[in-house]
Amino acid sequence: MAGDAGSIPELDQKKYDSGEQVKIICLGDSAVGKSKLMERFLMDEYRPQQLSTYALTLYKHTATVGNKTVAIDFWDTAGQERFQSMHPSYYHKAHACIMVFDVQRKITYKNLANWYKELREFRPEIPCCVVANKIDADLKVTQRSFNFGKKQGIPFYFVSAADGTNVVKMFREMITRAVEYKQNPSDFMDEVLQELENFDLEEKEDPEADEVGLKTESPELE
Known part of the structure; x- marks a missing residue:
């Protein structure tokens, strides 16, 4: 259930300087299933905080990486993506990025290049992955070749927010990569x-x- 925007404290990104706080952002066109992926992964933890002032939604999660407990904020675009560009603060201090497209809509795949270009303008080195969502609509799509991830040298996942295919695997691997990046930043x-x-x-x-x-x-x- 969405939190009351009036009860949410001011967004302070300095907390991401702490060793126990990690920020992972999601990118992609509208209606590709970014929020649904969050819902599927978090399940009982699914309590998004909608920050209308910043046009974003935060999803909080706690994970154990190695012997360390880490607090993760997943950032979702909350409609900003319809302008085909994000505010620089969205990228600020991010430790990893999950880029999502809808396998049923070719334009959302083509637009990955634009999202990736903007991401690298602000976060040149953070780990990133490409997620092909909604494969449950047609499993034959997994036999197709999507070269964007290979071209950029980043991991590629076929997933389904509807039935959960590969969702947990993708998120866990990206959390681990985000924590590793934070320990050895190079941006x-x-x-x-x-x-x-x-x-x-x-x-x-x-x-x-x-x-x-x-x-x-x-x-x-x-």
Whole structure:
């Protein structure tokens, strides 16, 4: 059952700097089954939090990877994808990405290239996978060759949110890859964005500095 948006605290992405917090994002066209995949995987845990202010839905999950307990936030687009582009904050601090298309709609497969291009602009190195959803509608589709994943060197999964085929396997493997990436990050964009955050913090912590500067320059303005 969806949470009350009014009861949800402000979205603070700094929590993803913690070793126990992981962020996994989902990408893909509208109606490819992203939310249904979440529902199938989480089952009894399925309590999405809809953050209308940010046009996204969060799904929370706790997993054990190795000997470590990890809190995972799955981010879903909540309608933003209809604009064929996501806000940069959607990608910020993400540790893995699940890209979904509908095997019954060829255009959703073609659009993967656009989603992948945008993803790599913001998160050049995070692990990613391609998910072919709704195979239950026609199992013969699993005999077809979808080369996008192979071309990009990323894992490919045939799944069904309806009957559960490969859903748990895909999510568990992506959780493991997200945790591994977080332990050994390699995104230059992480460093750039962190520097910008630190710069903003320094400015906020020293508001009087601007006032002093203005007072110093004011005689020259007269």
